[in-house]
Amino acid sequence: MALSAPSVTDAMGGGFANPPRDAAIAFRAALGVMARPGLIREITGGHPPLPLSPAAGSLLLVLCDPETRVYLSPSCDTDAIRAWLRFHTGAPLVSAGQADFAIGPWAELAPDLPLMRKGVQDYPDRSVTLIVEMDHLSPKGARLTGPGIKDEAWLNLPDIAAFAANARSFPLGFDTFFTAGDHVAALPRSTRVAGVA
Amino acid sequence: MYVAVKGGERAIDAAHEWLADERRGATDVAELSIPQIREQLRLAVNRVMAEGSLYDPDLAALAIKQARGDMIEAIFLIRAYRTTLPRFGVSAPIDTGAMRCDRRISATFKDLPGGQILGPTFDYTHRLLDFALMAEEGAGATPAVAEAAGAARAAGGAEATALPHVAEYLDREGLLQPEPEDNTPPRDLTREPLDFPADRPLKLQALARGDEGFVLSMAYSTQRGYARNHPFVGELRIGRVAVSMDIPELGFAIDLGEITVSECETVNQFTGSKTEPPKFTRGYGLVFGQSERKAISMALVDRALRWEELGEDDVGAPAQDAEFVLSHSDNVQATGFLEHIKLPHYVDFQSELELIRRLRAEAMMASTGPQEAAE
Amino acid sequence: MSYNFAYLDEQTKRMIRRAILKGVAIPGYQVPFASREMPMPYGWGTGGVQVSAACLTPDDVFKVIDQGADDTTNAVSIRRFFEKTAGVAVTEKTAEATVIQTRHRIPETPLCADQILVYQVPIPEPLRFLEPRETETRKMHGLEEYGLMHVKLYEDIARHGEIATAYAYPVKVEDRYVMDPSPIPKFDNPKLESPALQLFGAGREQRIYALPPFTKVASLDFEDYPFDPSKAAHPCALCGAEDSYLDEVIVDDAGGRMFVCSDTDYCASRRDTGEAA
Numbered sequence: 064m065a066l067s068a069p070s071v072t073d074a075m076g077g078g079f080a081n082p083p084r085d086a087a088i089a090f091r092a093a094l095g096v097m098a099r100p101g102l103i104r105e106i107t108g109g110h111p112p113l114p115l116s117p118a119a120g121s122l123l124l125v126l127c128d129p130e131t132r133v134y135l136s137p138s139c140d141t142d143a144i145r146a147w148l149r150f151h152t153g154a155p156l157v158s159a160g161q162a163d164f165a166i167g168p169w170a171e172l173a174p175d176l177p178l179m180r181k182g183v184q185d186y187p188d189r190s191v192t193l194i195v196e197m198d199h200l201s202p203k204g205a206r207l208t209g210p211g212i213k214d215e216a217w218l219n220l221p222d223i224a225a226f227a228a229n230a231r232s233f234p235l236g237f238d239t240f241f242t243a244g245d246h247v248a249a250l251p252r253s254t255r256v257a258g259v260a
Numbered sequence: 261m262y263v264a265v266k267g268g269e270r271a272i273d274a275a276h277e278w279l280a281d282e283r284r285g286a287t288d289v290a291e292l293s294i295p296q297i298r299e300q301l302r303l304a305v306n307r308v309m310a311e312g313s314l315y316d317p318d319l320a321a322l323a324i325k326q327a328r329g330d331m332i333e334a335i336f337l338i339r340a341y342r343t344t345l346p347r348f349g350v351s352a353p354i355d356t357g358a359m360r361c362d363r364r365i366s367a368t369f370k371d372l373p374g375g376q377i378l379g380p381t382f383d384y385t386h387r388l389l390d391f392a393l394m395a396e397e398g399a400g401a402t403p404a405v406a407e408a409a410g411a412a413r414a415a416g417g418a419e420a421t422a423l424p425h426v427a428e429y430l431d432r433e434g435l436l437q438p439e440p441e442d443n444t445p446p447r448d449l450t451r452e453p454l455d456f457p458a459d460r461p462l463k464l465q466a467l468a469r470g471d472e473g474f475v476l477s478m479a480y481s482t483q484r485g486y487a488r489n490h491p492f493v494g495e496l497r498i499g500r501v502a503v504s505m506d507i508p509e510l511g512f513a514i515d516l517g518e519i520t521v522s523e524c525e526t527v528n529q530f531t532g533s534k535t536e537p538p539k540f541t542r543g544y545g546l547v548f549g550q551s552e553r554k555a556i557s558m559a560l561v562d563r564a565l566r567w568e569e570l571g572e573d574d575v576g577a578p579a580q581d582a583e584f585v586l587s588h589s590d591n592v593q594a595t596g597f598l599e600h601i602k603l604p605h606y607v608d609f610q611s612e613l614e615l616i617r618r619l620r621a622e623a624m625m626a627s628t629g630p631q632e633a634a635e
Numbered sequence: 636m637s638y639n640f641a642y643l644d645e646q647t648k649r650m651i652r653r654a655i656l657k658g659v660a661i662p663g664y665q666v667p668f669a670s671r672e673m674p675m676p677y678g679w680g681t682g683g684v685q686v687s688a689a690c691l692t693p694d695d696v697f698k699v700i701d702q703g704a705d706d707t708t709n710a711v712s713i714r715r716f717f718e719k720t721a722g723v724a725v726t727e728k729t730a731e732a733t734v735i736q737t738r739h740r741i742p743e744t745p746l747c748a749d750q751i752l753v754y755q756v757p758i759p760e761p762l763r764f765l766e767p768r769e770t771e772t773r774k775m776h777g778l779e780e781y782g783l784m785h786v787k788l789y790e791d792i793a794r795h796g797e798i799a800t801a802y803a804y805p806v807k808v809e810d811r812y813v814m815d816p817s818p819i820p821k822f823d824n825p826k827l828e829s830p831a832l833q834l835f836g837a838g839r840e841q842r843i844y845a846l847p848p849f850t851k852v853a854s855l856d857f858e859d860y861p862f863d864p865s866k867a868a869h870p871c872a873l874c875g876a877e878d879s880y881l882d883e884v885i886v887d888d889a890g891g892r893m894f895v896c897s898d899t900d901y902c903a904s905r906r907d908t909g910e911a912a
Binding site for chain 1: 659
């Protein structure tokens with residue numbers, strides 16, 4: 064990755080080619096996985112600077128704008144990504160505790176999790192959505208049950224205990240997208256999580 | 261036989277054609293032009309702009325024409341159009357102190373710096389039908405009157421910066437409840453869902469786009485004793501103010517144009533409460549265009565809604581109830597929900613029908629049961 | 636002039652999409668959203684229209700029903716709106732549709748995964764007619780304080796011998812939130828547990844809520860007075876179906892009546908395939 068400041072043209076590239084259409088298709092992927100925890104789908108259209116994945120970039124393009132506050136974890140907090148995000152979404156960058164969306168690998172997000180917004184009793188929706196960058200996504204590891212799941216589903220979660228605890232605090236909590244390459248999966252707070260017996 | 265719900269598409273097409281025909285009316289009468297509506301029905305245009313929350317006299321005139329003069333329908337057209345507009349930025353707050361006033365009156369002081377400016381008002385007209393207006397040509401202002409009006413407007417313009425707000429005089433004496441400085445950007449009803457408790461900027465915003473009739477009646481109810489708040493029109497001013505916007509790329513603000521607004525500040529007697537000493541308090545109204553009935557109504561309702569902030573008692577009056585007022589002030593919401601009961605409800609009604617039949621059968625059985633058993 | 640794909644501008648769609656995702660993550664909870672004025676009146680499906688506009692892609696096949704029928708005037712009007720502004724394909728066949736917008740019914744044909752059912756909701760708050768204040772009802776949901784609702788239902792039983800609610804019958808979602816299923820007849824309540832994703836949009840009231848597939852949805856009842864999704868005990872006069880919800884139609888001046896399926900697609904396809912008795 065280049066260490067020099069990103070040029071304007073770098074920041075301007077990598078957006079949706081046809082925003083209304085691409086955003087609609089990418090949103091349906093995001094909606095599909097949030098409604099069916101454990102399901103892994105392709106999500107494309109966004110080409111953010113590295114180390115962000117195309118899947119994470121596509122989610123940011125679909126969901127973020129000047130009305131959403133975004134936190135970039137340390138490894139994602141580069142000039143190139145800041146410039147790209149500013150140009151394509153206009154989203155203000157904030158600290159982890161104020162964020163509507165927090166992006167980065169689990170190891171970088173987890174320490175700040177206690178600070179992040181989990182909603183309040185009357186408004187549990189006023190809570191953070193994590194976009195957790197993963198090496199890969201596969202339907203194994205943790206056993207998932209709850210809304211959106213017929214009997215059970217499986218997903219390679221980075222931390223079973225943290226997500227199990229999140230489910231126990233329902234209806235408060237955070238909701239998570241997992242991204243790897245051009246694939247996305249999700250885990251809403253409503254999903255009950257168990258490790259392999 | 262069973263065709264009742266079929267033919268929806270054809271029925272809609274036919275209704276639209278008929279509607280277009282009705283809108284045009286008799287074709288031997290000249291079609292109304294947008295400039296005619298904009299210039300000659302200006303108060304209607306103002307109301308559509310105010311409650312449509314979009315300052316564009318030509319579009320408001322078009323909406324009035326398309327809506328056949330149905331004001332709420334015209335407001336609705338403007339709101340629906342407004343939805344599709346991207347937002348480029350936020351203007352700087354307008355400075356009504358720098359208003360170029362066409363009209364400026366105070367009911368609290370006989371005279372004051374800048375004077376009373378009566379302006380174009382119905383106030384002292386005798387409400388007699390002017391049959392001269394029935395003549396199609398030649399009625400209305402003579403060139404001499406038009407010239408005088410132009411001169412008065414120009415004079416108002418010249419004095420613009422010299423018209424201090426009446427409230428400032430009371431303020432200097434410390435008789436007026438000070439309003440806290442607050443530069444937090446106000447919440448935006450058109451971009452965020454309404455949510456309670458609502459702060460004053462949000463309440464004022466809802467009142468500014470609220471139905472004129474609703475706000476008027478709420479204000480009237482306070483005058484008749486439902487949370488009476490003893491208002492005087494400290495000042496009513498109507499005129500033109502500049503709208504400017506900061507352009508970060510340029511590093512300074514540029515003027516985007518001028519809008520006409522009506523501003524009303526009431527001075528309300530206040531004998532003090534548990535938390536506040538006796539002093540005067542304020543109500544505030546600001547509306548697009550010359551809309552003074554609305555501006556005054558808004559100020560009265562604003563004042564009634566401030567009971568909590570001023571430590572007054574909740575007397576249970578409708579105008580004190582922010583959730584009640586704000587939830588029911590929007591005529592586009594109200595008319596939609598009211599009129600939706602025209603839509604088919606066969607399914608809900610059917611389920612009610614079955615329930616009522618069953619409950620009746622059970623009730624009859626219960627009351628006639630013993631006899632039946634005896635038979 | 637031309638409008639954006641599916642009418643709404645991209646920023647508005649993003650706002651609605653964010654609300655939908657939170658709704659999906661918290662089943663049965665009403666997410667506030669900044670509903671926009673649409674080109675049809677509030678109360679005529681603006682919530683459903685905004686949710687559909689935020690969900691539709693150009694590849695979707697869209698179906699709109701009102702009272703179960705595709706050809707009622709408001710269903711026609713909404714279907715045309717999306718044909719014009721989103722250029723989507725439309726259908727009257729439940730099985731062919733990927734997104735179905737509905738007012739007051741759930742289709743008789745079982746829905747499948749990958750279908751989305753979008754409900755138009757007039758009053759999303761199930762507690763509204765017991766407590767008019769939003770500030771109070773929101774607290775009640777927060778505290779899971781639903782005693783008022785149970786008292787109301789119990790009073791019905793004491794007075795009428797049954798729960799006197801025939802439509803918009805309240806449900807409890809995943810043992811947590813009490814939810815209004817929109818004014819569907821209670822006959823449809825069992826269909827709320829579905830393999831399809833169900834989204835609810837209330838435009839005027841500015842709320843969106845959701846039921847993900849297979850979410851547990853229980854109609855409120857009492858052990859000794861279990862929920863009863865009954866309907867008129869007639870077969871459809873046109874297709875003979877005994878398992879579908881029926882409209883009662885007055886057919887002559889003498890008050891003669893017949894009962895026919897409210898789901899016009901279900902009825903027509905049964906007649907087409909010769910299932911009619």
